[in-house]
Amino acid sequence: MAESEADQENQKLTALLVAAVAISVLGSSFQYGYNIAVVNAPAKLIQSYFFDLDEISNTTAEPLTLVSVYNTSHGVNGPTDYPLNPATVGVEKVNEENEEQELTDSQLFLWSFTVSIYTVGGMVGSFSTGFCVKKMGRKGTLLASNSLSIVGAILMGTSKVADSLEMIIVARFLLGILAGLATGVVPLYIGEISPKRIRGGVGVVHQLSITVGLLTAQVLSLNEILGTEQLWPLLLAFTGVPSIIQLCVLPFLPESPRSLLIDKSNELKAREALTKFRGTRDVSNEIREMRREADAEKQTQQLSAWKVLKNKPVRWQLISVVFLQVVQQLCGINAIFFYLNRILEDAGVPASMQNYASVGVGSVNVVMTIISVFLMDAAGRKILLAGGYAIAAVFCALMTASLNLKDEISWMSYLSIASVIGFIIGFAIGPGPVPWILTTEFFRQSTRPAASAIGSGLNWTFNFTLALIFPFMQKAMGPYVFLFFLAVCVVATVYIIMVVPETKNKTFQEINLMFAKRNKIKNANLDMNGEDDPLPL
Structure with a gap:
């Protein structure tokens, strides 16, 4: 049916819609990205203060790559894009003979725990989405979650004065809960308030704000700004500022x-x-x-996660969301950034300039995500998602070749950098933002909160799982680990082409009907209990 002029007019952005989207992502999604990256650059300063590194005797501590691997797990683009620099984790030159001081095993474990507790909080928050939304609503959940951020900011901002690393650990757990809620509630809220014609582009703003948060943390962490021995507590505490802004504005929306x-x-x-x-x-x-x-849905109350798992009319929607959220974590984005410092070093980038180079890489991520905002409702979700994974697969192959040949062919190090940028481009235009949009679009009102909790919860779970297994993968496979990620990207591309429908310009009801045949629902006009719906859809 052709849309009337009034309908077409209602599909446009308004000032209030822009304000609602902006303030919801600022206080939630932005902080998710910010707190992923904020401990990276000042890691050495924090360790020096709490572990008193100048007094540590030389030890035979375990290799320190585990810490950086833990931090690679925190991204969103899936959970983290910007891991700790292995060169700055617990290793410090102490004299002219270049003796190395290393963290003891217990200190290494404590720092690893400090970094990784953020992911544990993320799992708690994401699996709590359905309950919180049911009790407090979309907006109420966002407002309540700000208390976690403000308490966390106070704890981190005063941790140096109190000489308490435990305060940072508690704060990162609370901020992880905030981040987990953000991945579930923000796409839900902005997806439901957006007109269907521009819902995809607006939905990308969630992912865009995460990348902007990551980049903001990288910029503020530079030595010229807050990345100093005196100011790093303020750098960590800055996360409370967006929450204060959201608390002042969101109640009026x-x-x-x-x-x-x-x-x-x-x-x-x-x-x-x-x-x-x-x-x-x-x-x-x-x-x-x-x-x-x-x-x-009048006979159907909002379903729990367990009931959604058993619900036949949404079986393939749920399978698809689970698949997309899991492969987002397994596609290799974290491994790309794990190799970033080594790649920059091989290309001749001085250590003093590597933080600035990382800012440049983060800027590419932001720019490409901005571009995806305009492509999402023009090209469609499916082509960007499948195309993004296909591009990532190509650059996984090039990354494998360049890392293996860099010692034999000098210019291969530059191909490594190009492969990093190419992979980021592929990831940012589709695999980064689209799964969050589809999680909102695939379900009707009674199943949407629980499905969102399941999807974001599994995203965080595999995020944490990858952190645990990646050190062993990297040790066993070396640069060939990218062949595993290549296979994941290929499988993802095939699945998307064969199973995932295009949802551009479709209502939530229409999208549900597109899955009816695959779910083996004989009568397409079914409610969520599987009973006949007398209303024409």
């Missing part, structure tokens, strides 16, 4: 209209909220579409 109408049966408030977001009183068609979804 509307709740998700879909949540108000479908979950709380309050059509009057839903219409008021939708009118504000669209900038017009002519929102009848969207309200009608929400009513139809509400009627289709």
Whole structure:
């Protein structure tokens, strides 16, 4: 059915919609990215203070790559993009003879725990999404989560004065919970308040804000700004600033209209909220579409994660979301950044310039994610997702070749840098942002919160799992580890082409019907209990 001029007008951005999206990602998604990267550059300063490195005698501590591997697990683009520099973790020149001081085994474990506890918090937060959204709503969950950030900021900002590394550990756990909630709630909220025609582009803003948070942490960590012995507590505490801004603004913005109408049966408030977001009183068609979804689910309460797992009408939606979230972690983005410092060193980049080079790489990530905002609703989700993994697969092959041949062919080190940039381009345009968008689009109101919790929870779980197994993979396979990531990218490309539908310009109801045949639902007009829905969809 052709859209009326009023419908087309309602598909545009309004000032209030922009404000709601911006403030929701600033206080949540941005902090997710920021706290991934913020401990990287000042790691040596923090260790020197709490472990009193100047007094450590030489030991036979374990190799320090485990710490950097733990930190590579924290990214989003999937969880982390910017790991600790292995060269700065616990190794310090102490005299002219270049003797090395290393962390003792117990100190190494404590620092590893400090870094990795962020991921544990992320798992807790992501699996709590469904419960929190049910009890507090989308906006209420975002507001409540700011308490975690503010408490965390206070703990980290005063940790040096209190001489307590434990305060940083507790703070990173709390911030991990915030990040886990962000990966579940933010895509849910901005996906539900956005018009279907621009929902994909708006959805990318969640991923974009994560990359901007990463880059902001890298920039503020430079020696010229906050990355100094005196100012690193302020660098860690900066995470509380976005939360304060969100607390001041978000209460004045509307709740998700879909949540108000479908979950709380309050059509009057839903219409008021939708009118504000669209900038017009002519929102009848969207309200009608929400009513139809509400009627289709009127016998269905919001489902728990366990009930969603057993729910036949959403089986392939859930399989696809689980697959996309898992392969996002297994595709190799963390390994690419694990090799980054070595690649830069092989290419002749001085150690003093490597932080600036990392900022440059982070800038590429941000720029390509910005580009994906404009491509998402023009090209579509499926082509960007499949194409992104295909591009990443090509550069995994080139990375394997360049790392193996760099000692024989001098210019191969530059091919390594090009491969890093190429991989980031492929990841940023599709595999980074699209899984979060599809997690919102694949499900109707009763299953969306639980499905979002399952998807983001598994993302964090495999994020943590990769942190544990990657050291052994890297030790056993060396640069050939990228062949594993090549295989993951190829499998992901094939699955997306064969299974994942294009959701561009589709309503949530229409997307659900696209899966009906694959779910072996004989009557496409079914509610979420598998019973006939008398309403035409």
